[in-house]
Amino acid sequence: MSNNNRVIPVILCGGAGTRLWPLSRKNFPKPFLKLGAESLIAQTVRRAAAVVKAVGSEDILLVSNESYQFLLQDECTPVLNSEGGNIALHQLLEPQGRNTAPAIALAALWAQTKYPNEDPVLLVLPADHLINPVPTFVQVAQNAVAAARKGWLTCFGIAPTAPETGFGYIQQGAPVDELNGAFAVQRFVEKPKLELAMEYLASGQYVWNGGMFALRTGDVLQALTQNEPAVALQAQTVWAGAKETKNAKSTGSAFAFNKDEFAKLPDISIDYAVMEKASNVAVVAASFQWSDIGSWAALSEQFSADSKGNSLQQEGTGQLISIDSSNTHVRLGNRAVAMLGVENLLIVDTPDALLVADKSRHQDVKKVVETLKAQGSELVNFHPTVHRPWGTYTVLEDSSGYKIKRIEVKPGAALSLQMHHHRSEHWIVVSGTAEVTNGENVFLVRKNESTYIPAGNRHRLVNPGVLNLVMIEVQSGDYLEEDDIVRFDDVYGRA
Amino acid sequence: MSNNNRVIPVILCGGAGTRLWPLSRKNFPKPFLKLGAESLIAQTVRRAAAVVKAVGSEDILLVSNESYQFLLQDECTPVLNSEGGNIALHQLLEPQGRNTAPAIALAALWAQTKYPNEDPVLLVLPADHLINPVPTFVQVAQNAVAAARKGWLTCFGIAPTAPETGFGYIQQGAPVDELNGAFAVQRFVEKPKLELAMEYLASGQYVWNGGMFALRTGDVLQALTQNEPAVALQAQTVWAGAKETKNAKSTGSAFAFNKDEFAKLPDISIDYAVMEKASNVAVVAASFQWSDIGSWAALSEQFSADSKGNSLQQEGTGQLISIDSSNTHVRLGNRAVAMLGVENLLIVDTPDALLVADKSRHQDVKKVVETLKAQGSELVNFHPTVHRPWGTYTVLEDSSGYKIKRIEVKPGAALSLQMHHHRSEHWIVVSGTAEVTNGENVFLVRKNESTYIPAGNRHRLVNPGVLNLVMIEVQSGDYLEEDDIVRFDDVYGRA
Numbered sequence: 001m002s003n004n005n006r007v008i009p010v011i012l013c014g015g016a017g018t019r020l021w022p023l024s025r026k027n028f029p030k031p032f033l034k035l036g037a038e039s040l041i042a043q044t045v046r047r048a049a050a051v052v053k054a055v056g057s058e059d060i061l062l063v064s065n066e067s068y069q070f071l072l073q074d075e076c077t078p079v080l081n082s083e084g085g086n087i088a089l090h091q092l093l094e095p096q097g098r099n100t101a102p103a104i105a106l107a108a109l110w111a112q113t114k115y116p117n118e119d120p121v122l123l124v125l126p127a128d129h130l131i132n133p134v135p136t137f138v139q140v141a142q143n144a145v146a147a148a149r150k151g152w153l154t155c156f157g158i159a160p161t162a163p164e165t166g167f168g169y170i171q172q173g174a175p176v177d178e179l180n181g182a183f184a185v186q187r188f189v190e191k192p193k194l195e196l197a198m199e200y201l202a203s204g205q206y207v208w209n210g211g212m213f214a215l216r217t218g219d220v221l222q223a224l225t226q227n228e229p230a231v232a233l234q235a236q237t238v239w240a241g242a243k244e245t246k247n248a249k250s251t252g253s254a255f256a257f258n259k260d261e262f263a264k265l266p267d268i269s270i271d272y273a274v275m276e277k278a279s280n281v282a283v284v285a286a287s288f289q290w291s292d293i294g295s296w297a298a299l300s301e302q303f304s305a306d307s308k309g310n311s312l313q314q315e316g317t318g319q320l321i322s323i324d325s326s327n328t329h330v331r332l333g334n335r336a337v338a339m340l341g342v343e344n345l346l347i348v349d350t351p352d353a354l355l356v357a358d359k360s361r362h363q364d365v366k367k368v369v370e371t372l373k374a375q376g377s378e379l380v381n382f383h384p385t386v387h388r389p390w391g392t393y394t395v396l397e398d399s400s401g402y403k404i405k406r407i408e409v410k411p412g413a414a415l416s417l418q419m420h421h422h423r424s425e426h427w428i429v430v431s432g433t434a435e436v437t438n439g440e441n442v443f444l445v446r447k448n449e450s451t452y453i454p455a456g457n458r459h460r461l462v463n464p465g466v467l468n469l470v471m472i473e474v475q476s477g478d479y480l481e482e483d484d485i486v487r488f489d490d491v492y493g494r495a
Numbered sequence: 496m497s498n499n500n501r502v503i504p505v506i507l508c509g510g511a512g513t514r515l516w517p518l519s520r521k522n523f524p525k526p527f528l529k530l531g532a533e534s535l536i537a538q539t540v541r542r543a544a545a546v547v548k549a550v551g552s553e554d555i556l557l558v559s560n561e562s563y564q565f566l567l568q569d570e571c572t573p574v575l576n577s578e579g580g581n582i583a584l585h586q587l588l589e590p591q592g593r594n595t596a597p598a599i600a601l602a603a604l605w606a607q608t609k610y611p612n613e614d615p616v617l618l619v620l621p622a623d624h625l626i627n628p629v630p631t632f633v634q635v636a637q638n639a640v641a642a643a644r645k646g647w648l649t650c651f652g653i654a655p656t657a658p659e660t661g662f663g664y665i666q667q668g669a670p671v672d673e674l675n676g677a678f679a680v681q682r683f684v685e686k687p688k689l690e691l692a693m694e695y696l697a698s699g700q701y702v703w704n705g706g707m708f709a710l711r712t713g714d715v716l717q718a719l720t721q722n723e724p725a726v727a728l729q730a731q732t733v734w735a736g737a738k739e740t741k742n743a744k745s746t747g748s749a750f751a752f753n754k755d756e757f758a759k760l761p762d763i764s765i766d767y768a769v770m771e772k773a774s775n776v777a778v779v780a781a782s783f784q785w786s787d788i789g790s791w792a793a794l795s796e797q798f799s800a801d802s803k804g805n806s807l808q809q810e811g812t813g814q815l816i817s818i819d820s821s822n823t824h825v826r827l828g829n830r831a832v833a834m835l836g837v838e839n840l841l842i843v844d845t846p847d848a849l850l851v852a853d854k855s856r857h858q859d860v861k862k863v864v865e866t867l868k869a870q871g872s873e874l875v876n877f878h879p880t881v882h883r884p885w886g887t888y889t890v891l892e893d894s895s896g897y898k899i900k901r902i903e904v905k906p907g908a909a910l911s912l913q914m915h916h917h918r919s920e921h922w923i924v925v926s927g928t929a930e931v932t933n934g935e936n937v938f939l940v941r942k943n944e945s946t947y948i949p950a951g952n953r954h955r956l957v958n959p960g961v962l963n964l965v966m967i968e969v970q971s972g973d974y975l976e977e978d979d980i981v982r983f984d985d986v987y988g989r990a
Contacts, residue, residue: 022833321866323859336848336874338517338863341856345837347849351830354844356851358836364818368833371816379831396891396899401942402925404891404899404967426945428921428969430897447896448971450921452945472899472969474923476943 005216006120007055007145009048010107013041013064013072013127014097017380018369019295019362022353023331026381027067030293031127032075034315035302040128040293045076048125049083050134051141059088059252061110063103064127066093066256070389070492090252093245095259100124101273102265105224105235108217110255113239121148122220124213124270129292130302136288140181144214144284147182152282153223154182154214155275157207158290163197166294166363168209168271170283185281188271210286213270220274228273234265246493296346297362300329318349327359351384389492390415391468403475409434409463416490417460423477423484425453427461432469435462458488500711501615502550502640504543505602508536508559508567508622509592512875513864514790514857517848518826521876522562525788526622527570529810530797535623535788540571543620544578545629546636554583554747556605558598559622561588561751565884565987585747588740590754595619596768597760600719600730603712605750608734616643617715619708619765624787625797631783635676639709639779642677647777648718649677649709650770652702653785658692661789661858663704663766665778680776683766705781708765715769723768729760741988791841792857795824813844822854846879884987885910886963898970904929904958911985912955918972918979920948922956927964930957953983 015029024030031041038046048060060080062072069091080087092106104124111120123141131137140156147154157170168191173184188209192200200206224232241258275281293299303311309327312320316334325339331348339347346362348355357365372380385394390413396404409415409432417437427436428450436445437460438453444464445451453459455477463469487495510524519525526536533541543555555575557567564586575582587601599619606615618636626632635651642649652665663686668679683704687695695701719727736753770776788794798806804822807815811829820834826843834842841857843850852860867875880889885908891899904910904927912932922931923945931940932955933948939959940946948954950972958964982990 022831319870319872321863323862323866324856335846336517336867336872338848338850338867339852340850340859340863341853342840342851345851347851349849353831353833354842354849356832356834356837356840356842361819361836364835367818368816368835371818372831372833375814377814377831397901399925402965402967406892424943426921426923428971430894430969430971448919450945450947470897472897474925474967474969476923476925 005149006115006118007051007057007123008059008061008107008111008120009051009123009125010061010063010104011041011044011048011125011127012100012103013062013068015128018366020293020299021365021369021380022348022350022355025379025383028071028383028387029128032071033128033293035130035293035299038079039075040130041072042075042079043131044125044127044129045079045089046083047131047134047137048123049080049085049087050138051123052087053083053085054138054142055145058086059090059114061090061092061107062127063092063107064094065097066095069093069254071387074387086251088252091254093254093256095257095262098262098265099267100270101224101228101231101268102235102238104213104215104220104270105231106239106257108215108221109235109239110242111217112221119216119218121145122213122215122217124215126211126292129211129290132289140284140286140288141214143180143182144212147176147179147282147284148214148216148219150176150179151216151219152176152179152182152280153219153275153278154282154284155185156210156212156286157183157283158210158286160201160206160208163194163201164208165191165194165197167191167292169197169200169206170209171205172207172283176282179282181285181287182282183285185275185283188276207283207285209271210290211292212286213275214284219280220270223274223278227277228266228268230266231268231273234261238262238265295362296329296348296357296365297359300346300359303329329359353379388415389413389494390463393473398480401476401478403480405473405475407461407469407471407473409461409469409471411463411466411468414462414491415460416492416495417458417488419458419486419488420455420477420484421486422455422479423475424455425459426474426476427451427453428472428474430470430472432463432467433465434469434471435464436460437462460489500644501610501613502546502552502618503554503556503602503606503615504546504618504620505556505558505599506536506539506543506620506622507595507598508557508563510623513861515788515794516860516864516875517843517845517850520874520878523566523878523882524623527566528623528788530625530788530794533574534570535625536567537570537574538626539620539622539624540574540584541578542626542629542632543618544575544580544582545633546618547582548578548580549633549637550640553581554585554609556585556587556602557622558587558602559589560592561590564588564749566882569882581746583747586749588749588751590752590757593757593760594762595765596719596723596726596763597730597733599708599710599715599765600726601734601752603710603716604730604734606712607716614711614713616640617708617710617712619710621706621787624706624785627784635779635781635783636709638675638677639707642671642674642777642779643709643711643714645671645674646711646714647671647674647677647775648714648770648773649777649779650680651705651707651781652678652778653705653781655696655701655703658689658696659703660686660689660692662686662787664692664695664701665704666701667778671777674777676780676782677777678780680770680778683771702778702780704766705785706787707781708770709779714775715765718769718773722772723761723763725761726763726768729756733757733760790857791824791843791852791860792854795841795854798824824854848874883910884908884989885958888968893975896971896973898975900968900970902956902964902966902968904956904964904966906958906961906963909957909986910955911982911987911989912953913983914953914981915950915972915979916981917950917974918970919950920954921969921971922946922948923967923969925965925967927958927962928960929964929966930959931955932957955984
């Protein structure tokens with residue numbers, strides 16, 4: 001086999017939005033959270049691009065739920081533009097989450113199809129990890145790729161810094177000849193109890209399973225066929241029915257799948273399906289700083305604490321008043337938060353939901369989400385600001401008989417040509433210029449101008465300019481839900 | 496002297512809005528907080544009306560800052576209407592707060608002026624106490640009036656239920672002959688330390704000073720002249736310059752005062768100026784349930800706790816998710832609040848500010864307010880919903896270049912005829928009907944209709960109907976502060 005198999009970063013973008021609620025929601029999960037200047041997914045794409053440039057390849061593949069298609073493009077395209085080069089961003093759009101083994105199988109089939117004679121190495125990366133510095137990551141990734149090119153199913157071992165009970169561990173065996181920083185894997189162990197985790201830490205033989213992999217396409221498909229044939233077979237069926245779809249803003253391709261066939265994929269992780277069973281498994285020493293931001297405790301550690309141990313996550317215009325309080329992490333939005341005489345708390349303030357939790361209970365935030373889910377609450381699914389292919393809308397007030405939204409349309413973007421049966425809409429432009437279709441007429445609405453869309457009128461909103469368009473929409477009617485919409489035409493394929 | 500001196504309840508309506516922040520603000524202090532179906536001031540007026548009906552008199556006098564004139568009328572007029580009878584509501588409008596001695600002196604001068612031959616008894620009541628049941632209060636008040644009619648400066652003694660260190664105490668002396676439940680006062684004591692408070696409680700001789708008084712006009716003015724002549728003299732000067740003003744919605748009179756003369760009134764309490772010094776001081780046993788709602792701890796006690804000691808103050812559509820939490824009081828507005836593994840907290844959620852405090856620190860909420868005040872924050876002064884004589888406005892969004900308000904106008908009410916130099920306004924009626932003056936034109940704007948007010952146009956908004964008018968206003972311009980207003984005419988005397 002060639003020692004120059006093409007390298008393709010495969011970014012797995014999932015997440016239920018439970019552990020970092022109320023900041024993460026089902027429709028805005030952890031990869032989209034900003035940490036520092038960019039979202040976690042943007043940082044992940046930037047790291048992947050650095051590897052692509054280092055090894056001289058040209059593709060990045062995102063595997064995500066189909067509902068994230070445009071949000072992912074919005075996050076990733078600017079990164080690739082700023083990185084320069086000609087890296088194509090491809091997308092596999094899952095109708096539902098079926099865990100990592102099916103996702104990686106489909107990624108392998110996509111790579112095989114695209115490069116049938118090159119047996120590419122997939123560099124599998126979760127979309128929501130925090131890793132620094134990037135050059136160290138690139139070096140470790142190249143070590144992993146080198147191992148994969150030798151036929152090893154290669155995982156990344158993170159040097160443990162504490163007896164963590166929330167991660168799986170890998171026991172390292174002998175170093176692999178001629179490979180930098182690579183060891184044979186002796187065994188995988190599930191999340192241990194604290195005592196065992198302390199032993200592992202003391203022994204120096206164990207590393208954390210970082211959930212990243214370098215896998216040669218042929219090797220991983222063969223290992224799946226051998227160990228979990230149901231995954232391998234059904235993935236082939238699903239891939240055979242894949243349809244290339246519109247990928248509005250990307251230079252790459254996008255594929256959607258048959259929903260019913262996809263649902264038949266077993267829900268199983270690559271660790272369980274392959275890594276824990278195969279014999280040709282190696283682990284490379286990952287010497288970078290790493291966090292999976294797996295809880296509010298982990299997230300809060302990314303913010304420097306003051307002399308009293310308080311950390312501030314400032315994400316809006318809000319103000320913190322702190323009196324006699326300690327060891328507390330506060331996420332501020334646009335409201336003022338005053339804390340008085342409290343300690344060891346997480347205070348997470350968002351526009352429609354507040355979390356106040358004892359810091360030690362960070363793993364139980366998911367219980368809050370489960371409670372809300374059981375009640376059918378939309379607070380687990382959406383923020384008041386909802387992302388659309390053309391921009392965002394934010395519900396400012398939802399009252400009896402009327403609803404107020406702020407609508408922001410990106411330059412050049414267009415909402416669908418649509419009609420509502422039960423509501424009229426007053427549109428007021430407060431920034432930028434709108435091109436409005438209202439019934440038979442098409443006209444411009446400038447800043448500080450307005451127009452009225454009666455119920456039943458076909459209408460469309462376009463931002464023809466180069467600046468963001470900001471519009472206030474006041475809906476009036478007896479039924480104001482999102483499902484009162486008839487779409488006649490849509491540039492994003494939603495009609 | 497007559498035994499039938501006319502009885503006039505005098506309600507002192509002050510409050511800095513500090514101890515119950517963020518629910519109370521300077522422009523919306525404790526008397527306006529709803530507890531149960533009505534605000535504290537409404538409940539106070541209802542109690543006062545019950546006394547007026549029991550003794551067969553006909554006036555209630557409110558002493559407050561002038562900024563509360565219309566808000567007080569909005570709160571109190573419906574109460575008096577529902578109580579029937581012909582009780583007139585009068586107002587003394589202070590340009591600034593100068594404590595209770597000057598307020599009571601002015602009330603006495605007002606009463607003497609109105610009823611020069613009747614030497615009325617003032618029944619002085621704070622506007623922000625919670626008292627139940629009302630019939631017991633009426634009986635106690637009549638006992639106090641009877642003592643006042645015998646020439647006693649009479650205060651109300653609350654039977655202590657705990658060794659409170661936040662109240663002044665009164666040591667009771669011998670019972671007064673021929674007077675029901677009245678005792679001579681042996682001495683007043685300032686807020687005691689805990690040990691002393693425990694002794695007082697155990698002795699059975701001490702009661703709490705409830706801040707309520709029955710005072711014959713002539714007696715209190717004489718006592719002031721004797722003990723604090725500066726108050727008595729300056730109050731006469733201020734009263735001589737009083738001006739009767741428009742009292743839009745009340746059957747009673749309203750008086751405003753010269754600001755400079757008012758500022759010369761000494762800042763002193765009636766307790767310190769008179770009660771602690773005079774010899775003819777009595778205390779009547781107040782056998783009703785009483786709370787001064789003087790802190791979040793006192794307020795939270797008004798809400799029944801569940802088996803874990805959690806109490807919920809539900810004042811909006813928000814939802815509480817409570818997991819493994821105890822002894823915590825939550826004030827809910829329209830947002831969801833989740834608490835996880837916390838205890839002994841106060842969580843007070845309002846639209847623009849959140850308080851998270853250890854319950855034991857309830858007396859230090861004022862420190863938060865002091866901090867905000869030192870920073871010049873408007874969070875200590877206003878809620879997002881601001882009360883005006885004609886109704887309310889609520890800022891929904893305040894952004895660069897535009898501002899969105901929900902404006903609610905009461906039936907029959909009218910905003911001033913006004914003009915703005917720097918902003919245009921888009922008005923959209925979402926409920927009710929508006930009569931709009933826009934430049935030279937006057938026309939109706941119905942539900943789901945809109946109009947546009949260009950900068951520089953004179954305009955006026957009137958609600959000509961019998962239902963509330965709700966209008967969404969989108970302001971557009973480079974300067975959007977409240978002080979960009981020229982008023983040409985105003986039914987509330989603000990032009």
